[in-house]
Amino acid sequence: MSPYAEAVLLQVGINVLLALGYWIAVSTGKYSFGHAAFMAIGAYAASMLTLNFAWPLPVAMLVAAVVAAVAGAVIGWMALRLSLLYLAIITFIFGQLVELLFAQWDYVGGATGMIGMTGTTLTLVYSSIAVVVVYLVLLTRSRLGLAYAAIREDERAATASGLRITRIAVGAFAASAAVTGVAGALAAHQLMIITPSLFGPQQALLIILYCVLGGVQYFWGAAVGAIVLSVLPIWFEWLNDWYMIVYGLLFVVLMIVRPQGLIGRSERSGGGPLLRRLRRDGAVAVEREREPVG
Amino acid sequence: MLGQQLFNGVLLGATFALVALGFNLVVGAMDRLNFALGETAMVSAVVGAVLMETGLPFAVAFLAAIATGGLLAVIVYVASFRYVSDRFPTASILSSLGMGLVLTAVVVKVFGSDQRSVPDVLAGVDLDLGLFRVSGAQLVIIVLAALMTVGLYVFLDRTVWGTAIRGVSDDPTMVALLGVPVQRVILLTFTLSGVLAGAAGLLTGLAYHSVSPFDGFTSTLTALMVIVLGGLGSVTGGVIAALVIGVLQTLTVAYLSATLRDLIVFVLVGIVLLVRPQGLFGRNAGVLERV
Amino acid sequence: MLRGGRAAVVLAAALALTACGGGGEPGGGEPGGGVYRIGVVTSSTGPFAANHTTMVAGAEYAVKVLNENGGINGNKVELVTVDGQNNPTSLATLIPQLATRDQVYAIVGPVDSAGCEIACATANKLEVPIVSPGAGRPGVLANSRPYGFTLAQPDAANSTAVLSKAIRDLGFTTAAIITDEANATTKAQADLFTQIFADTGVQVVQRATFASGDSSFASQITSIAAADPDVLALAAGPDDAGRIAREARSQKLRATFLGTGALQSGGSAYVAAGGEATEGTIAAAQYDPHSSNPVAAPLLEKAQADTGQADIPLNFAYAFDAVNMVATLIKEKNLAPDGTDIANARRQIQEGLNAMDRYVGMADVTTFAEDGTAERPQLRSVVQGGKFVIDKSAS
Incomplete structure (x- = not known):
């Protein structure tokens, strides 16, 4: 395989891993705006081990997963108490704190970052994806998956029906952060260089976009979103300085046509978008029902 | 020197307040966040700066900036809110983020990626008020920001349309039943928020002496911090929070370190969120439940 | 699993399209003459977009002048420009694209240090010579030797x-x-x-x-x-x-x-x-747009006349020199066009750049130090009448 095809497949694979990891958290209805921080934690943890202690990358990846999971558990515990906007802000602040911490920490190179990590292979990336996919298939068919959905649909009803939602949400965020941390470790050892600014708000936003563009209903939706967004810059490179304009407009159009993302059912209750809009205009927003977002 | 630093902080806060007010109006009316508002401010500032460079008086540039802001906000409303289903809470956020990208990219395409210098106004003026000095540009910033804030208060409080905006933000179902044209009120709200953002953009440009195409997202973020601190939907809370954040940032930079500037705001907002989720001056928890 | 199956098909199709996409055969030059491809890494967005535009203009101008003068041994020089969109991670795929798909002899750019760190390290791993016209952050090439170079001397x-x-x-x-x-x-x-x-x-x-x-x-x-x-x-x-x-x-x-x-x-x-x-x-x-060096001065004057710019910007001159350094080495070492024996050609260019002593071009004299950074003239400049002017009396 040519280095080019390999580079593309590595990048796509890492992004798919990021999307799948994010999906675990989102499946409980909680949107994090600081997932790049888990990526950073994984990337730095693994890089420290491989560079400074010459650990093999697969072992370092496991440690990265554990460290990221601990951080994820803390965020998951807070997530339960917060609405969509406030969780978004808290997780965003968390992301900024992590970025700042790494930028100030001289052991990991401060703002210059760490350099010289190698070892990410297609086998490592795609076997990580395989593990996560197996986990997700089992999850979506298990009672735990149902519990996630229950929390997403109505947190209070979930509590009332006896679910121990604190433990479930903490677990979901920890698992999500672990996968994201592994993706970070793989990304670091592919890029060879990491700096704190690589894991800033832009990266956090990109992870959300993978998931939301693909659709949050099924995990493969998130994966498709990641693939599409990873190859778009390659397909549309010829757009040059029109690229960002087209890219932005893509989201605008998509959110009008398919607000649920590329993959997923259009609405929970009857009627296509047009029918519903007619109905809504007719009633002049008297009926401003909305999806519970908790 | 402390006097001067406090004044610097108030000045910074005054520019934050305008974007935050614009942000807050939309939150009030629709319970949705317009993430393209920072870019709206940026484009307005660029338009204002370009006009000032051609030698037009500041007043004309300012009017053009607020007109640009209002117009862009309407475009953003149509593209990212009017036809986007509100059943998916992330849809309009993503869509307006997309509009923000488009606005930035268009400015880079038309005017280039460099920072654009914003000419000074009233360059000869330099008032020495004992405790602190005020330059011409600072005078313009503080006066216009105060005028627009007071104007907004009066508009919301004393006029029919202002009352309608407050009504829609309190209970859209009820005011719709009372015969208020909700869609038109929402459109007006967006226009107003754009006008405020446009003014904020050019005034911030004056304070910073320049405007960069990549400033937009930062402004949005600051505005978000301000309204969370002040309480969603609260106009008074927003103004006070903006001033608090402005002064806090200035004093941090002056007496601690610039690295801590944003951090201190984040920590403050984080603590407030966890301890008092409705913000310092939140009117009710109702908005929170919905956003 | 019907939906899952469909998603898998989409996934496979997308990957296949990308991995094979545009796999144009190397060296498809016009009949009678071969082609030497040189990669250019730009960024059309982000804070360094303007610097990159200048850099691309300089590289394009260099190629135009080269080809007008008969190319290299009768073979044309061609630029392949890729756009990183100010996203350092996308460079990790763009550089392999230039190396494999486009079979470039060398790469010029990016100008910013953050971009160069990743682009230069990737190119080094693939053993493609890469010359950044502007990266000056200390240690920027730490992971990019021996194939990475920068024309800027660190502060x-x-x-x-x-x-x-x-x-x-x-x-x-x-x-x-x-x-x-x-x-x-x-x-x-x-x-x-x-x-x-x-x-x-x-x-x-x-x-x-x-x-x-x-x-x-x-x-x-x-x-x-x-x-x-x-x-x-x-x-x-x-x-x-x-x-x-x-x-x-x-x-x-x-x-x-x-x-x-x-x-x-x-x-x-x-x-x-x-x-x-x-x-x-x-x-x-480290750069004088009105240098009196006998080699630089005529090049600068011709560039001023050809492009209509009163002062040739630094990134323009540096990119011009970078392209010409590569072209000179290709000519000196008599390397075959159309990507023939490309790995060997790249190694020879790398060795040539490392061995180069006092290259004189549009940006005056350049020598690459042991760490790949350039040794450049040391000048004092002062802002006068709205632009930096080299204070010749002081140096």
Whole structure:
């Protein structure tokens, strides 16, 4: 395989891993705006081990997963108490704190970052994806998956029906952060260089976009979103300085046509978008029902 | 020197307040966040700066900036809110983020990626008020920001349309039943928020002496911090929070370190969120439940 | 699993399309003459978009001149430009694309240090010579040797002697330093200034910091103005430095501004951002757009005439030289066109660049040091009449 095809497949694979990891958290209805921080934690943890202690990358990846999971558990515990906007802000602040911490920490190179990590292979990336996919298939068919959905649909009803939602949400965020941390470790050892600014708000936003563009209903939706967004810059490179304009407009159009993302059912209750809009205009927003977002 | 630093902080806060007010109006009316508002401010500032460079008086540039802001906000409303289903809470956020990208990219395409210098106004003026000095540009910033804030208060409080905006933000179902044209009120709200953002953009440009195409997202973020601190939907809370954040940032930079500037705001907002989720001056928890 | 199956098909199709996409066979030159491809890495968005545009123009101009003069041994030179969109991670796929799909002999760009770190390291791993026209952050090529090069000399090496002399000439005794703390390059600049002031016996009376991004600088300047230094050292990017200058003058600070070579190499950005406030600023410099070097002068004059620019920007000249260095080596070593034996050709170009001694081009004299950074002329520049002018009397 040519280095080019390999580079593309590595990048796509890492992004798919990021999307799948994010999906675990989102499946409980909680949107994090600081997932790049888990990526950073994984990337730095693994890089420290491989560079400074010459650990093999697969072992370092496991440690990265554990460290990221601990951080994820803390965020998951807070997530339960917060609405969509406030969780978004808290997780965003968390992301900024992590970025700042790494930028100030001289052991990991401060703002210059760490350099010289190698070892990410297609086998490592795609076997990580395989593990996560197996986990997700089992999850979506298990009672735990149902519990996630229950929390997403109505947190209070979930509590009332006896679910121990604190433990479930903490677990979901920890698992999500672990996968994201592994993706970070793989990304670091592919890029060879990491700096704190690589894991800033832009990266956090990109992870959300993978998931939301693909659709949050099924995990493969998130994966498709990641693939599409990873190859778009390659397909549309010829757009040059029109690229960002087209890219932005893509989201605008998509959110009008398919607000649920590329993959997923259009609405929970009857009627296509047009029918519903007619109905809504007719009633002049008297009926401003909305999806519970908790 | 402390006097001067406090004044610097108030000045910074005054520019934050305008974007935050614009942000807050939309939150009030629709319970949705317009993430393209920072870019709206940026484009307005660029338009204002370009006009000032051609030698037009500041007043004309300012009017053009607020007109640009209002117009862009309407475009953003149509593209990212009017036809986007509100059943998916992330849809309009993503869509307006997309509009923000488009606005930035268009400015880079038309005017280039460099920072654009914003000419000074009233360059000869330099008032020495004992405790602190005020330059011409600072005078313009503080006066216009105060005028627009007071104007907004009066508009919301004393006029029919202002009352309608407050009504829609309190209970859209009820005011719709009372015969208020909700869609038109929402459109007006967006226009107003754009006008405020446009003014904020050019005034911030004056304070910073320049405007960069990549400033937009930062402004949005600051505005978000301000309204969370002040309480969603609260106009008074927003103004006070903006001033608090402005002064806090200035004093941090002056007496601690610039690295801590944003951090201190984040920590403050984080603590407030966890301890008092409705913000310092939140009117009710109702908005929170919905956003 | 029906939906899952469909998703898998989409996934496979997308990957297949991308991995094979545009797999144009190398060396499809026109009949009769071969082609030498040179990669150019640009970024059409982000804070360095303007610098990249200038760089691309310089590289394109170099190729135009080369081909007008018969190319290399009758074979044409062709640029393949890829756009990183200011996203460092996308460089990790674009560089392999240039290396494999486009079979380039060498790569020019990107100009910014952050981009070069990843692009240069990736190119080095694939053993493709890469020359960044502008990356000057200390240690930027640490992971990119022996294939990575930069035409910019890092500040510490380039600016120390020039600035020390300027300080002694002008008899400054007190100084303030303002630093962008969120940036490795500017933090290194601040250390450099501290060292220079210590060596020249100048007392540092005030230090202020900022973090790049939104900042009014009012607070920092108020603190500095209270200390009233003779000189204010700007450890800041050119845009931020210009805004600092504006704020300083509006607060009636009288200090002379001092900058490293990075301030001048930012092109017009500093003066554009700072306007009149920047008049009299002293900065180290490594490039003279009106050089009197007998090789550089005619090249600069011809470029001025051909492009209609009164001053040829630094990135234009550096990119021009980078392309010509590669072309010269291809010619010298008589390398075959159309990607024939490309791995060997790339190695020879790399060895040639490393061995190159005093290459003279549009940007005067360049020699690559052991670490791949350039040794460049050390000049003093001063802002006069709205632009940096090389103070020839001082050097």
